[in-house]
Amino acid sequence: MNQKREVTSVDLVALTAELNEYAGAKVDKAYLYGDDLLRLKMRDFDRGRVELLVEVGETKRAHVADPTHVPDAPGRPPNFAKMLRNRLSGADFHAVRQHGFDRILEFEFRREDADTTIVAELFGDGNIAVLDPQREVVDSLDTVRLQSRTVAPGRDYGFPDARVNPLDLSYEAFAEQMRDSDTDLVRTLATQLNFGGLYAEELCSRAGVEKTTPVADAPESTLEALFDASETLLGNISAGDLDPQVYYEPTDDEDEQGARVDVTPIALDERADLPSDAFESFNDALDDYFTNLDTSEDEDSGETVDRPDFENEIEKQQRIIEQQEQAIEDFEAQAEAEREKAESLYGHYDLVDGLLSAVRQAREAGHGWQQIADTFDDAAGDVPGAEAFVGVNESAGMIRARIDDHTVTLDPSAGVEKNADRLYTEAKRIEEKKAGARAAIENTRADLDAVKQRRDEWEAEPESEHEDDADDEVAWLSRSSIPIRHQEQWYERFRWFRTSEGFLVIGGRDAGQNEELVKKYMDRYDRFFHSQAHGGPITVLKTSAPSEPSNDIEVPERDARQAARFAVACSSVWKDGRGAGDAYMVSPDQVSKTPESGEYLEKGGFAVRGDRTYFRDLSTEWAVGITCEPNTRVLGGPTDAIREQVETRxxxxxxxxxxxxxxxxxxxxxRERFTDESFVRKVASPGEIQKYMPPGGSRIVEE
Known part of the structure; x- marks a missing residue:
């Protein structure tokens, strides 16, 4: 018989209660094997090490595994695992619940800064989604976009359409569901009541009814017997009255044990003819069964991380650079065309002036736009500029004229000079876009270099991270030699740090950089921060890279507070020796270089209009640390952001x-903390450390 490869809805009723006994366990680390097996390494005060496995591929399961049954730590953690480590490290496992009677488990984890929910979809293609406290998807193994629901980063998590939950049914509702079926008893129980094939057959056996009886022919007593059997079975399981069993394939040799074929929370009449072993808990039975399940036919064992497709990413970045270079060429051509138009106006000054005067006089005389157009079309040199006239744009109040080889749009209410100035201004605006495109190319080239560096590091370094029970991180502090790896980034000449969720926050070091940040690097969906105290930097939280399109992304409260704390610490609050200060946040469209009447803005200063989001009494908490992977460098910023990004701080x-x-x-x-003192001299000289400290006097906080 076929081996069981997926847990059932009934199984999850039993499993949920047992998993909740691990509430209070603290998360140490998350691992992802392949693209379908998640492992959460936790520790419990009473039980010690706790290993939670959730698999959503060809095999679908969830249970706590014996530490000897977990696979070795995989290769370099993918981004999904890194994200989970960032969100769950030190978090408490709070609870797990089954969604209705579906094969969906919600694991809830709580941490002081933010709670996280992991949703495991153990049906269909399987999926794992990570939700923030507002139940918005932070990330998911697979993106789901259906008419009925969506599972995608940045979107509210959508459950599948609700199914019938037999745990909630009265006899009347149960009978109504059965009577609505046009098939037999066992198929109706399996599909309409969601028991699945095995438990549908089990209910028929326990009720003593013929499973192939058409529902239409079943008397009321048959439905009553089935309802009683389902209530007893589900009631016992819900109450924890279990008899977990692992079943084996029968063999001709009594001394030889066959392959495991099924695991259930209770002993089943439908499996009475199979050899079995009893277990103290259903979780232990699941662990034994799935640990020994034959998966040799699986294409991916799930114990290694595939090599990223660096070549595809390199080609992508190169295509972007080609597109950006073409855009620069287009901007140059457009700017040159606008300048040529302006110059052609001066080159045919009398013609253009006569045309504009004629149109202006006609409008002042009360003639309509269409009448003016008809007059020019019919004119044979009697109307000034008629030979250059092309048409009108009535809605804009403009006319079109053919001057040299250009069709030029002209404003009749303005003279030749103002029309030419407008064209020169448009050429200048296009030139500025060209400058932005050049900066974008620099950033894309930096991204390209970073991909190439990651490829080289992947091919040069060992493919696995070693683990012991206490700590499976590389012991960088005790290594005798640490390789230097650093890729210069465009934002490093500013003050900067990355928030807990990876948002880049940049601040100006002087008035000139403040100007540059707002004019060149702040996009419409970024966030603008400034301290209430004077002398602080313009601070911008980037929601996208300069080379990416700007998207409307929600910034978590914790990350916004970190950016605000950065703005406070880099202001006069720190210089004055104060321990706390206030800051505010606005959107970029509220920031202007144009002062109100009677006001004056100095270089680096901006006017902020409209409502502000205030962050009050922010402590000047700051940390400086050293990170060793993927780059070796100094980092500095608000302590709660830097904590998880560095090896030591x-x-x-x-x-x-x-x-x-x-x-x-x-x-x-x-230097005292690292065995490799030469490494500290190379990456963390006093001068380099100063770049990542707030301006003003400081002292080390004694731990």
């Missing part, structure tokens, strides 16, 4: 030591 606060002196103290402390 030193927390600082406003203090009496000048910035340079404090940087030297931090440098000496880093």
């Amino acid at each position: 030193i927390e600082i606060e406003p203090g009496r030591y000048a910035q340079g002196d404090a940087a030297k103290r931090i440098y000496r402390e880093f």
Whole structure:
């Protein structure tokens, strides 16, 4: 007989109660094997190490595994696993619940900064989605876009359409569901009541009814017997009255054990003819069954991470560069065409002036646009400029004229000079777009170099990360030699850091950089921050890279607060030795370089209009750390953001030591922490550390 490869809805009723016994376990790390097996390594005060496995591929299961049954740690963690580590490290496992009677489990984890829910879809193609506290999808293994529901990053998670839940049915509702069927008893129980084939047959056996009886021919007593059997079966399972069994294929040799073929939370009449082993818990039975399940025919064992398709990504970046270069050429041609139009107006000054005057006089005389057009079309040199006239744009109040080889749109209410100035201004605007495209090319080339570097590192480094029970991270502090890896990024000349969710936050170091940030790098869906105190940098939280289209992305509250804390710490609040300050956030369309009447804006200053989102009493918490992968470098920023991004950190606060002196103290402390002192000298010199410290005096926070 075929081996069971997927847990059933009935199985999940039993499993949910047992998994909730692990509530309070703390998450250490997340792993992803292949594209369908998730492992959460946790620790429990009473039980010690807890390994939760969730698989959603050809095999679909969820259970806590014996530590000896988990696969070795895979290769480099993919982005999905990194995201989970960032969100779940140190979080408490709070609860698990089954969605209705569906094969869907929701695992809820709680952490002081933000809660996270993992939804495991153990049906169909299978999927795992990670939700934020607002139940918006942070990421998912697969994107689902159906008319009935959507599972995609940035969208509210959508459950499948609700199915009948036999746990909630009264006898009347049960009988109504059965009577609506036009097939036999067992098929109706399996599909309309959602019991599945095995448990539908089990209910028929326990009720003592013939399973092939058409529903239309079944008397009321038959339906009553089936309802009683379902209530007893589900009631016992829900109450935890279990007798977990693993069943085996029968063999001719009594001393030889056959292959495992099924696992159930209770002993079944339908499996009475099969050899079986009993287990103390259903979770233990699931662990035994799926650990020993023969998956040799699977295409992917799930224990390694496939090599990323670097070549495809490199080709993609190269195509983007080609498109950007073509865009620059197009901008140059467009700007040159606008300048030629302007120059042609001056070259035919009398002709253009006569045409504009004639149209203006006709309008002042009360003639309509169509009448003016007809007059020019019929004129044979009697009307000034008639030979150049092409047509009118009535809605815009403009005319079109053919001057040299160009068709030019002209404003009759303005003279030749103002029309030419307008064309020169348009040429300048296009030139500015060309400058932006050049900057985008630089960023894309940096992305291309980064992909090539990741490819080289992947091919050069070992393919697996080693693990022990205590800590499976590379022990960078104790390594005698650490390779230097660093790719310069466009934003590093500004003040910058990345939030917990990876948003880039950049701030100006002076008035010139403040101007540049707003004019060149702030897009319409970014966020603008500034401290309430004077002397702070313009701070921009980027929701997209400069080379990407700007999208309307919701920024989590924690990340917005981190950006606001950055703006406060880099302002005069730190310089003045204060421990807290206020900041506000607005959208880019509220920021203007145009002052109100009677106001004056200095270089680097901007006017902010409209409502503001305030962040009050933000503490000046700051940390400087060193990261060793994927790049070796110093990082600095709000402590709660930097904490998970570095191998080691030193927390600082406003203090009496000048910035340079404090940087030297931090440098000496880093040298003591790393075995490879030469590495610290190369990547974290006092001068480099200073770049990642707030302006003003500091002191190290004693731990």
